[in-house]
Amino acid sequence: MIEAVELTRRFGDFTAVDRVSFTVQAGEVFGFLGPNGAGKTTTIRMLIGLLAPTAGSARVAGLDVVADRAELRTRIGYMSQKFSLYGDLTVAENIELYGGLYGVHGDRFEQRRDWVLALAGLKGDERQPAAELPLGYKQRLALGCAVLHEPPILFLDEPTSGVDPLARRAFWDLIDTLARAGTTVLVSTHYMEEAEYCHRLALMNRGRLIALDTPARLRAAYDRPIFSLETGHAPRVVEALAGAPGIEDAAMFGRAVHIVAGDVTAAASSVRAALSGHGEELRGLERVEASLEDVFVGLVRREGGAVEG
Amino acid sequence: MDLVRLWAIARKEWIQLRRDRRSMILAFVLPIFLLLFFGYAISWDIDDIPLAVLDQDRSRASRELVDALTAGGLFHVAEYLDRYDAADEPIRAGSVRAVVVIPPGFQRDLASGGPAPVQLLLDGADANTATIALSYADAIIAQHSQQVLLQGRRIPDLIQADTRVWYNPTLESRNMIVPSLIAVIMSIIAAMLTALTIAREWERGTMEQLAATPVHRLEVVLGKLLPYVLIGILDVTGATIAGILVFGVPFRGSVLLLGGMTLLFLVGALGVGLFISAALRSQVLAMQVAMVATYLPALLLSGFLFDIASMPAVLRAVTTIVPARYFVTVTRGIFLKGVGVEALWAQGLSMVAFATIGLGLAALAFRKRIAR
Numbered sequence: 132m133i134e135a136v137e138l139t140r141r142f143g144d145f146t147a148v149d150r151v152s153f154t155v156q157a158g159e160v161f162g163f164l165g166p167n168g169a170g171k172t173t174t175i176r177m178l179i180g181l182l183a184p185t186a187g188s189a190r191v192a193g194l195d196v197v198a199d200r201a202e203l204r205t206r207i208g209y210m211s212q213k214f215s216l217y218g219d220l221t222v223a224e225n226i227e228l229y230g231g232l233y234g235v236h237g238d239r240f241e242q243r244r245d246w247v248l249a250l251a252g253l254k255g256d257e258r259q260p261a262a263e264l265p266l267g268y269k270q271r272l273a274l275g276c277a278v279l280h281e282p283p284i285l286f287l288d289e290p291t292s293g294v295d296p297l298a299r300r301a302f303w304d305l306i307d308t309l310a311r312a313g314t315t316v317l318v319s320t321h322y323m324e325e326a327e328y329c330h331r332l333a334l335m336n337r338g339r340l341i342a343l344d345t346p347a348r349l350r351a352a353y354d355r356p357i358f359s360l361e362t363g364h365a366p367r368v369v370e371a372l373a374g375a376p377g378i379e380d381a382a383m384f385g386r387a388v389h390i391v392a393g394d395v396t397a398a399a400s401s402v403r404a405a406l407s408g409h410g411e412e413l414r415g416l417e418r419v420e421a422s423l424e425d426v427f428v429g430l431v432r433r434e435g436g437a438v439e440g
Numbered sequence: 441m442d443l444v445r446l447w448a449i450a451r452k453e454w455i456q457l458r459r460d461r462r463s464m465i466l467a468f469v470l471p472i473f474l475l476l477f478f479g480y481a482i483s484w485d486i487d488d489i490p491l492a493v494l495d496q497d498r499s500r501a502s503r504e505l506v507d508a509l510t511a512g513g514l515f516h517v518a519e520y521l522d523r524y525d526a527a528d529e530p531i532r533a534g535s536v537r538a539v540v541v542i543p544p545g546f547q548r549d550l551a552s553g554g555p556a557p558v559q560l561l562l563d564g565a566d567a568n569t570a571t572i573a574l575s576y577a578d579a580i581i582a583q584h585s586q587q588v589l590l591q592g593r594r595i596p597d598l599i600q601a602d603t604r605v606w607y608n609p610t611l612e613s614r615n616m617i618v619p620s621l622i623a624v625i626m627s628i629i630a631a632m633l634t635a636l637t638i639a640r641e642w643e644r645g646t647m648e649q650l651a652a653t654p655v656h657r658l659e660v661v662l663g664k665l666l667p668y669v670l671i672g673i674l675d676v677t678g679a680t681i682a683g684i685l686v687f688g689v690p691f692r693g694s695v696l697l698l699g700g701m702t703l704l705f706l707v708g709a710l711g712v713g714l715f716i717s718a719a720l721r722s723q724v725l726a727m728q729v730a731m732v733a734t735y736l737p738a739l740l741l742s743g744f745l746f747d748i749a750s751m752p753a754v755l756r757a758v759t760t761i762v763p764a765r766y767f768v769t770v771t772r773g774i775f776l777k778g779v780g781v782e783a784l785w786a787q788g789l790s791m792v793a794f795a796t797i798g799l800g801l802a803a804l805a806f807r808k809r810i811a812r
Contacts, residue, residue: 179652201654209652213645219459220452231448232653 132157132284132315133178137187140173147173149338150187155317155331157283160310162329163319164427170338171319172212175288178317179209192284205233208277212289216273218262222253225261225276233280247275250305267298274305278314285309287318291325303328323424334427341430346423353421353429355379356395360388360402360416364409371408375401380432389425390416445655449663453637457667466633467671468678474625475679478617479687485613486572490518492536494527499547501588505558508584509540514576527561537563538573550588607776615690618683619775620744623767626676626702627709627738628731633668634713635723635730638806642721657806661799665710672706673699683775692778698771701784704791705767709734711798712763718805738764766790 133155140148148170155161163171176182178189180200189196194203216225226247230240248254251271253264261269270290278285287306291299303325310316310330318329326332327346334342334349342349362368365388372381372390377397381390392398403413421429457463491509495502509515518536521527530536541559549556560577562570641647650660680698683689713730720726739745741755742764748756759765766787773779781788 181648181651201656204652204654207652209649211645211648211652213648215644215646215649217452217456217646218644219456224452224455228448228452229653231451232445232650232655234442234444234654236444 132159133161133189133191133317135174135178135187135189138174138177138184138189139186140170140177140182141185146338148177148184151335151338151340152187153333153340153343155315157315158310158313160306160316160318160328160330162326162332163317163335164321164323164326164329164332164423165319165335166321168337169335171335172288173338174335175209175286175317175319179207179286180204205280206282206284208280208282208285210273210277210285210287210290212292216261216269216276219260221258221260222248222251222264222272223257225272226279229276229279235280243279243281247272247279250275266294267301270294270298270302271305274302278309282314284315284317287316289319289321291320291322299325323422323427326423332423334430336431336434339434341434342426349426350421350423353426355391355393355421355429357419357421357425358390358392358398358416359384359419360390361414362388362406362409362411364411367409368405371405372401375405377401380428382428389419391425391429441656442654442659446659446663446666449655449660450666453664454667454670457671463633463636466629467675471625471629471675471679472682474628475618475621475682476686478621478625479614479683482613482617486569487514489515489538489569489573489576490536491515492519492521492527492530492539493517494521494524494539494541496524496544497542497546501547501550502542505542505546505581505584506540509577509580512580514580515573531561531563534563537566537569538577540577614687615776616772617744618687618689619771620742620768622676622679622683623705623764623771624738624742624744625679626672626705627742627764627767628735629675630668630672630706630709631713631716631730631734632727633671634664634710635717635726637664637668638714638717638802639721639723639726643723657803661711661714661802661806664714665707665799668710669703669706672710673702676702689775691775693774694778694780697780697784698774701767701770701774701788701791704788704795705763705770708763708791708795708798711795711802714802715798715805718802734764737762741765742768744768760790763791763794766794 133153135154136152138148138151139146151170151174163174165171173182177184178191178196180196180203183197191203192206194200194206196203217228220228223244226244230236230244235243245254248257251268251274253259253268253272256264261272264272274287274290291302294302299322306316306318307328320326329346331343331345332349333340344352360368365383365386368388369381369383372378372388375398377392377394377399378401379391379393381388383389390398390402399413399416402416406413457467493506495506506517510517515538519530521530521539524541527539527541531539539561541561543557543559546556546558558581560574562574564570638647641650676698680691684691712734716730716733717726720729737758741748741759741762743759744764748759748765751759770784770787773784777783
């Protein structure tokens with residue numbers, strides 16, 4: 132459904148997206164994971180024909196994103212990070228606007244409007260101004276408007292930013308429902324836990340695609356042992372461990388410290404030394420499964436680049 | 441071009457406009473306020489000029505001269521002075537525009553048939569009023585001296601100028617101001633109204649959302665234009681009715697022609713606002729640029745305040761790109777002269793060109809922004 136070949140976009144000297152290639156199958160939920168500024172939004176904007184690539188090409192639903200972009204826009208749904216509804220229009224007026232723009236009318240419109248209202252949980256609130264809705268409802272209404280015309284492909288650019296975890300969970304259920312009904316979904320996020328919902332993940336950093344696989348395989352491919360350490364002095368222990376023998380990385384992970392070990396024996400003695408500096412005994416060093424965050428941080432380090440905030 | 445999509449945009453814009461109090465004030469309150477304000481405040485008719493009198497002769501003849509000066513209502517005596525060295529004080533204070541000094545012996549000189557000089561001191565700080573006051577006073581004094589000379593007998597004039605003023609027989613400046621004012625006000629309002637509309641969508645991120653739908657940029661531009669054209673037509677209708685009923689301005693031409701010309705003008709003026717809005721993307725900036733780009737030219741270069749024919753060549757050239765200039769000619773022509781297409785086709789064509797360029801620029805600026 133989506134095929135990008137060496138997709139590149141430069142802004143002056145800055146390369147926002149650097150030779151990115153990937154394909155997305157029909158019905159797949161494909162995730163773009165990466166920090167802000169990694170090039171996720173720029174890639175999506177090129178795929179929906181809002182931005183011309185500097186080099187490379189892409190086809191979406193069999194259409195070239197540059198040459199056929201007018202036709203392309205009838206086949207895709209797009210929701211930006213601002214979930215841009217018209218705040219001064221009511222719920223119903225927003226849906227009617229998109230009905231007009233996408234050429235959905237008559238019986239089909241009535242049916243789709245009811246579907247959107249049900250999906251957003253806004254039945255009975257049709258006359259409410261969109262600006263006054265809670266963020267979670269706004270977001271679902273925006274999604275409903277974006278798929279009013281039942282596009283085969285849906286692009287979501289950080290659709291859950293700023294929404295509370297419960298609403299975020301509900302939103303991912305919606306994405307899942309759409310995907311089961313056959314919609315291909317390309318979604319970007321910087322929330323690691325959301326990335327787990329995706330069928331496949333593309334990890335992006337500094338404009339480059341650094342890994343592409345299912346979340347499970349990405350985690351499995353992570354070859355370094357990771358240990359979780361309980362300590363009452365986590366920040367100082369992390370400091371003491373930086374650059375110590377056998378330690379590849381040490382970072383706060385909630386209240387614990389996650390340690391990536393190169394040589395396990397050397398690492399253990401380094402940990403003991405760091406703890407004794409604070410009068411603590413080594414109580415437990417538990418081996419844990421790599422999270423996507425560990426995978427991501429590890430890959431970025433291997434690339435020789437820092438993680439950008 | 442898809443009319444369904446165009447209509448969806450127009451409908452949305454209309455709903456937003458209706459709910460936005462700031463736009464509603466701009467659209468309906470401001471034009472009427474400006475019309476009443478300027479209509480009453482601006483007048484180029486000079487009469488009732490305050491005059492100070494220093495009568496050193498205190499005779500019947502001197503009193504008759506003062507009566508002659510004030511009889512027509514062009515002058516009124518605001519002050520009587522008694523010392524010559526105090527004559528400049530009321531002018532300096534601004535309480536009078538002119539002082540007439542009648543020296544001692546005025547009646548005697550008059551009776552002996554010799555020249556009887558009087559002195560007229562004028563406030564040259566306002567050259568315009570001074571010139572007019574001087575010509576009024578000259579004419580009145582010449583007429584008065586003829587009457588004194590003939591002592592009531594009449595002789596026929598050798599050459600008699602039979603003057604008639606067409607279109608505005610009473611030469612009332614208000615008749616000229618109000619129709620032009622409608623044109624000037626509409627060019628300001630039009631640009632300010634639309635200056636916000638596209639910039640607002642950029643600021644709120646809705647423009648990006650629109651751009652991802654199948655809607656074509658020309659559909660957006662025209663769809664946004666439609667509600668504002670309707671408002672513009674309502675404004676011009678209201679201002680025309682107010683001009684006729686409140687200010688008593690004659691309306692001699694065709695309502696249909698005025699409507700058609702208004703439509704042409706509005707499309708251009710609104711298009712310029714849209715262009716500014718699309719090019720700048722910021723509501724505040726777009727509003728300021730729209731004000732400067734339309735307000736001053738419409739006021740100064742449209743022929744409303746200053747006659748274009750007497751401007752220096754450079755400024756005259758600049759006025760050709762001021763759309764208000766054409767519309768001022770049109771409204772004056774239709775209101776006062778009752779002229780038709782045969783006299784106004786050139787203005788009409790200029791406004792068509794202007795509308796095309798305005799809309800074209802708006803659509804172009806819009807596309808450039810999307811591609812970035």
